[in-house]
Amino acid sequence: MPSISMHSASVPLFQKQLGAMLAWLDKAEAHAQARGFSPDNYLQLRLAPDMLPFVSQIRIAGDTAKGCVARLAGEEPPKFDDDETTFAQLRGRIQKTLDYIGSVPAAAIDGSESREIVLPMRHRDPLRFTGEVYLRHWALPNFYFHVTTAYALLRHAGVALGKGDYLAMG
C-alpha cells in the first residue's frame, strides 16, 4: 500500500498549482487583449498599498516551492533574478521553477522528516525547523498564501477565473 511521504506531500502539490497558474496567465492575457490593455499591467497590481504586487506574489509562490524542494533534498535552492517586467517573463519564471522541481529525484526528498532545515531571514536570526515542520508550518501555508493572493488579484481585476481554475480540476 502506498503511504504518504515527504515527496508525495510536497512536489505534486507544487507542480499541480504552478501548472494551474500558467493557465490563469493565459486567461488573464486573453482578458487584457479583449479589453485592449497590456497584460504587463497586471504585474504591479496590489490588493492593499502595503501588500506585495502581483509579480512578487508569483515570484514568492515559486520560490517557496523551489526552496522547499531544494532544502528537503539537502541542496542549495537555485537563485533566480527578480527582474521580470513582462507577462512573458513571468510565464518563463514559473516554467523554470517547474523544471527545477521536476529535476529533483523523489528519493532525495523522502526521509527528510527530521532533516534540519535552516532558513535565512533578512531581518532576524535564521529559522530552524525539522523537515516535516518546515513543510507543514512554513512551506505549504506560504506557498498557498502567495498562490491565492495572485488568484485574488486576477479576480479583482476582472479575469473570469473560478474555483475549477484554482484547483485545476479540468
Add this chain to the structure above:
Amino acid sequence: MPSISMHSASVPLFQKQLGAMLAWLDKAEAHAQARGFSPDNYLQLRLAPDMLPFVSQIRIAGDTAKGCVARLAGEEPPKFDDDETTFAQLRGRIQKTLDYIGSVPAAAIDGSESREIVLPMRHRDPLRFTGEVYLRHWALPNFYFHVTTAYALLRHAGVALGKGDYLAMG
C-alpha cells in the same frame, strides 16, 4: 524516527491556521472599535462581486478542515448551520470546528492514504479520491484558499495584519 503520516500532514496544519484566524478576528474587532464601526460589517465584504463574502470564506475554511478530518477517519462530518450574522458567532464557529478536529484520534486518520473518499457535489456527480489525493489536491488547497481570501479581505479593509499573523509565528 518520526515519519510523516496522514494525521501529521493534516490536523496540525488545520489547528494552527484556525487558531491564527481567531487572533485575526481579535485584531479586526479592535480595528472596528477604533474606527467606530460594528465588526459585524466585515461579514458581507467581498473582493469581487462574484466572490463569496467574508462569512462564507470563514465557514468554508472550517468546513474543509472538519470535512477532511472526518472523511479520512471514516466518519460523517458534523453539520453546522450556516446562520452566523455576528462576529461573536463567527468566532464560535471556528472554535466548534477546532473542538471537533481535536476530538478525532490520530489513529483513526493514520493509514487513510488509500481509503476511498466520496465527496458529494451539488451540481455534478460525486468526486472520488483516495485519501492521500483528497488531502493534497482537494482539502489542503481549498483550505488555504479560503483562509487566505479571508486574510486578504481583512487586509483590504485596513486591518493591520502581516505575514507573522498569517503564519501564527509569534
